[in-house]
Amino acid sequence: MSAAVISPNLFEAARLGDAEAIARLLETTQPDIRRYARATCRSSADAEDATQEYRDVALMRDVKEMTIDEIAATLGASRQTVKARLHRARALMREYLTR
Template sequence: MTALAGAGRCDPSLIEAARGGDTEALVSLIAIAQPDIRRYAARNCRAADIDDAVPETLLLLYRRLGTLRAVTSFSAWLFAVARRACLRLLRRSAGMADAPADDVEMRLAHLAPDDIRIDLSRAIQSLPDHYREVILLRDIEELPIDEIVGVLGLTRESVKARIHRARLMIREYLIRD
């Protein structure tokens, strides 16, 4: 949760005041959280979605802060809101809630192998660096998860999550293209 470290360092009394309807406290809270949300979106959203994910998250912060149960869970709550915004934008750009695997197969079935390679290469190049790195190690170099953990110095869970997200982004790219 280090992506929202600034939001986690917010004064609990500021969060409580904003929850209670204090407009100045809410404006201050939004100003403090905005850079952290942008940093999170830059690492976890497609590049085209960053400028949409940040205001969408801030709008939800503005509208739903009163539903926050505990002031101490603010950064985790904001992290979840930002994550959902990134996923929602990814799905929206694909034009559907969830694209079945058949759609990718149907889209690629009529293409020549060279065209598939070009599309796949472009999809991989469109990934943020940290996702591209893990997908190249796993799917191109065919390294096992444990070796990728050693190469990147990440936890096993982080590697698996990045692989999953990268594959979703590649799938989305291939469907919309």
């Protein structure tokens, strides 16, 4: 699979906290998130759920600027679960951007 070309301006805007740029980068990295979910989940339904969970957590934290506790309360998940999902979503985005 070939990586989409990401504008340095988009990357820089996301790095500086531009919510729209972060959302566009998340959308661009969606195939990598899906591939990871399919590789680590037992069923395709579980993979789709995991994909959405990574995306949701990253958007809540990096775009909506919610705290870990706010995200955990919204999702009904533990702080540790939220932190793990956020870490994995960011790692996938970083992996995609450095190819």
